[in-house]
Amino acid sequence: MPYDAQLNFVFWSPTKIVFGENTALDVAIEVEALKCKRALIVTDKDLVTKTGIPEKIKRALGNLCAGIFSDVEPDSGIHIVNQGAKLGMKLGADCIVSVGGGSAIDTAKGMAILLKEGGKLQDYMGFQILTRPQTPHIVIPTTAGTGSEVTYIAVIKDHQKGRKLLFGDYNILPNVAILDPKMTEGLPPRLTASTGMDAMCHAIEALHSLQKEPIADGLALHAIRLIKEFLPKVVENGKDMMARGQMLIAANMAGVACSNAQWGMVHALAHSVGAIFGVQHGLANSILLPACLKYNADACGDVYLNILSAMGMRSEGIQLDQAGDVVADKIMEFTKKLGLPQRLRDVGVPEAGLKDCSELALSDGAIVYNPKFITDSAEVLKVYKQAW
């Protein structure tokens, strides 16, 4: 019975969390606390040109700033990690301050490995390959969704092979996460919505993972409560700092939950449409979630009823065999109100491409923890078709 409380589990969440408006401007205190002197900022060009946030962080670091690497792209790849690490070595960086969304944070995790270990990034692909702490890493998220500031995972694309590589290691957990709502203030409504739905998927997948455990359950359920209440508010008014802060907390809690309990098929399928058709991660998750909920329903016991309660809805009287449809409908209603697309066909995925995606999804590490074992790509294809 996968949904009984686990008799044995390990919970691991060593990242220091600093929360509050303008706390990012105190980043130098965290660099000094780590006994570092040369911090390399890792970010993307859009943030540099459109928000000026990296420049603010540079000023806040003062003479502790070794430089800025701003070549991170969406779906960052191995070649970007290599370029960043090369610059870090040249500048003598002894720590990294990543400023951005999942792509910047995961790039920085890859760079932290190369700055410490050298060699080729691909040598460290897989799980628990590293044997010692990596280059100190402080994260300042500019989106509220990825949770990567507190996870032991980095997803980095191999653009040559058209697939996403997973790096899972407790030694790449960031040292500090600074959750400053001011850093997410300028995020446009659609990205706010889709990254927020990424956090929703983290919480739900942690709740029904084969490795679920009670501490992660508590974090995930509260994350769902916060997302249900505050995501519509930040999408409507991006200047609502209180709501922005609550979404950062929700994304963080959902990140800790799935870093311990793990992910599931929603992420495996989203990684694959992301790798092959470039669909933004949160958007892919948001679209695939309802179909995956329906597929997994009969293996999830009363988990879906708990999700409904956390979303503030009545769960009494709903039979377990109806719960999948009910939760899937509620999620679609929620994402529709957020203004997000509902179908893969709406985001540039051709029907003829679903077969390739389903084959790739079977080899994704996240699918291992899905509540239903999946070994047949035809099963995955059915779910993709439902979401198409």
Ligand SMILES: [Fe+2]
């Ligand atoms: Fe995610």
